[in-house]
Amino acid sequence: MAGSGLGGKYALIGMAESDVGIVPDKSPRELCVQVTLDAIRDAGLTLADVDGLITCNAFAEPIMYHAEAVAEYIGWQPRHCVTVNTGGGTTFMALNMAAAAIEAGMADTIVVAMADSLRSFMTREQAMVVQSSSGHPHYEQPYGPTVPAYYALIARAHMDEFGTTGEQFAEAAVSCRAWASQHPKAQMRDPISVEDVMNSRAIADPLKVLDCSLVSDGGAAVVITRQDRAKDGPHKPVTLLGYGEGHAYEHISQAKNLTTSAALQSGRAAYAEAGLAPADINLLQLYDCFTPALLIQIEDLGFCDKGEGGDWLASGISRPGGSKPLNTHGGMLSYCHPGNPGAMFGLTEAMTQMRGDAGKRQIEGISTALCHAQGGIMSSHATVILGVD
Amino acid sequence: MAKPLPRPTPTEQPFYDACARGELILQHCQHCGHVLFYPRTHCDACQSEQLVWQRASGAGVIASYTVVRRGVSADFEAPYVIALVDLVEGPRMMSQIVDVDFDALAVGLSVTVDFASWSEDITLPVFRLHPALDDDAS
Numbered sequence: 001m002a003g004s005g006l007g008g009k010y011a012l013i014g015m016a017e018s019d020v021g022i023v024p025d026k027s028p029r030e031l032c033v034q035v036t037l038d039a040i041r042d043a044g045l046t047l048a049d050v051d052g053l054i055t056c057n058a059f060a061e062p063i064m065y066h067a068e069a070v071a072e073y074i075g076w077q078p079r080h081c082v083t084v085n086t087g088g089g090t091t092f093m094a095l096n097m098a099a100a101a102i103e104a105g106m107a108d109t110i111v112v113a114m115a116d117s118l119r120s121f122m123t124r125e126q127a128m129v130v131q132s133s134s135g136h137p138h139y140e141q142p143y144g145p146t147v148p149a150y151y152a153l154i155a156r157a158h159m160d161e162f163g164t165t166g167e168q169f170a171e172a173a174v175s176c177r178a179w180a181s182q183h184p185k186a187q188m189r190d191p192i193s194v195e196d197v198m199n200s201r202a203i204a205d206p207l208k209v210l211d212c213s214l215v216s217d218g219g220a221a222v223v224i225t226r227q228d229r230a231k232d233g234p235h236k237p238v239t240l241l242g243y244g245e246g247h248a249y250e251h252i253s254q255a256k257n258l259t260t261s262a263a264l265q266s267g268r269a270a271y272a273e274a275g276l277a278p279a280d281i282n283l284l285q286l287y288d289c290f291t292p293a294l295l296i297q298i299e300d301l302g303f304c305d306k307g308e309g310g311d312w313l314a315s316g317i318s319r320p321g322g323s324k325p326l327n328t329h330g331g332m333l334s335y336c337h338p339g340n341p342g343a344m345f346g347l348t349e350a351m352t353q354m355r356g357d358a359g360k361r362q363i364e365g366i367s368t369a370l371c372h373a374q375g376g377i378m379s380s381h382a383t384v385i386l387g388v389d
Numbered sequence: 390m391a392k393p394l395p396r397p398t399p400t401e402q403p404f405y406d407a408c409a410r411g412e413l414i415l416q417h418c419q420h421c422g423h424v425l426f427y428p429r430t431h432c433d434a435c436q437s438e439q440l441v442w443q444r445a446s447g448a449g450v451i452a453s454y455t456v457v458r459r460g461v462s463a464d465f466e467a468p469y470v471i472a473l474v475d476l477v478e479g480p481r482m483m484s485q486i487v488d489v490d491f492d493a494l495a496v497g498l499s500v501t502v503d504f505a506s507w508s509e510d511i512t513l514p515v516f517r518l519h520p521a522l523d524d525d526a527s
Contacts, residue, residue, distance in 0.1 A: 125462060132461050138395035139427040140483045142513060144457065144465035152455035153473055160453070160496040202458040204471075205491075253473055253483040254427075258453055 007273040011230035011237035014043025014223030020336035021187035023217035024120040028058035031115035031219035039221035052080035052107030060121035080107040087375025091343035092382035114341035115219020152204035155292035157258035168310030169291040170197035180330025216336035220344035244269025252377040263300035270383040278302040283369040285346035343373035426480030447502035
């Protein structure tokens with residue numbers, strides 16, 4: 001399977017994050033505007049230097065023409081302007097669409113910006129119902145499944161097939177929290193143990209509340225341009241080396257396989273395009289909406305054999321000091337998870353690490369990173385591999 | 390927040406009509422033999438439109454399950470069991486397993502269909518454990 005065909009030609013030259021966690025003082029639209037302008041400034045550019053905008057919609061403040069509304073808000077008439085919606089996978093699909101748009105001559109430099117406020121601009125019940133609305137309206141939702149329940153079905157199937165345990169899922173939450181404890185902005189910073197996870201409130205067996213990602217506010221943006229234009233900026237450019245997608249189904253009840261995901265296809269395509277293998281990856285930024293999702297991605301992206309994700313996590317390899325650092329910002333389990341923008345923070349953290357700006361949690365000698373995101377219930381997947389000189 | 394209810398399309402209506410009379414029916418593709426669920430206008434194996442409804446046995450096995458401890462809304466009183474059931478005819482469907490001792494649940498156990506009134510107009514298939522089917526197999 002081929003990747004996007006764009007590998008090595010485009011680079012990320014700017015990035016920005018808003019405050020994250022509980023951010024009641026700005027609406028999702030205002031957060032999106034803020035990170036758009038901040039990312040352009042971070043790239044050493046002005047609005048006049050940028051001619052494309054790609055956003056995703058916000059659950060807490062849906063806008064019919066979202067990207068256009070953000071551009072209008074700041075008096076900008078970009079040449080290319082579009083809203084993308086592929087759930088959690090939006091981040092990297094939008095990134096690849098930006099590269100493709102530049103390749104096609106539709107723009108020269110594009111901002112990809114996303115923000116939402118599930119925590120402060122929705123009630124708890126609204127947030128829960130809007131998320132569970134990913135279920136099929138006729139053949140799933142009437143039975144009352146929650147999003148954790150969908151992932152619990154995946155977890156139970158993995159336990160039954162491979163002997164994976166609840167404690168092994170918990171290791172994913174423990175690892176992410178260990179990293180978050182070193183990040184001053186993380187929403188949850190107190191270190192936790194496997195026992196803490198196992199003793200936390202049961203949500204949908206076998207998942208506990210600490211197996212589930214956070215409900216947050218926040219936004220982030222990145223600026224992408226052609227590699228040859230990227231050299232003059234204030235920061236080391238981060239190159240897109242490879243990209244891949246995989247789309248298996250939309251609804252979990254239509255999954256042919258509950259324990260192997262289309263991350264297998266997206267990963268293979270991205271590795272092939274980058275000319276790299278899992279062993280070459282210095283930093284993993286994966287989509288940890290729920291602990292079993294993270295475990296299955298680790299397997300399907302080739303970091304261990306199928307069925308051995310539990311042992312891999314329990315070995316401590318992903319924690320601070322381990323050889324395969326994973327979600328060094330704390331992931332959606334501990335840093336923040338404002339919904340569709342969730343994976344943006346995996347990307348901005350990878351860029352922070354590759355610029356050498358990660359402070360206390362800096363990984364030494366990092367030259368490659370793999371970022372992965374998924375939409376639906378482990379349904380559609382996007383993998384991007386980044387490199388830095 | 391009201392309980393989410395299906396609003397059947399004309400294509401789907403026979404399925405819900407059958408549920409209301411206590412029958413589980415599935416579409417069979419006359420072109421390739423595939424048995425479908427959920428109901429569709431086109432076969433999801435060969436895209437043929439030659440689909441014919443047939444009564445299903447109502448038997449299946451649990452492909453996975455979860456005990457939901459925190460309901461999706463006040464309309465769903467937790468705990469309740471959400472399961473994926475592999476019907477003997479082939480398709481997989483999501484449902485609830487009702488009147489069950491949670492400790493007795495396991496992947497691979499046999500279940501059989503029952504029907505529950507979900508609203509004035511809608512009856513849905515639910516499942517119950519059926520140990521006799523597992524005894525026969527062993």
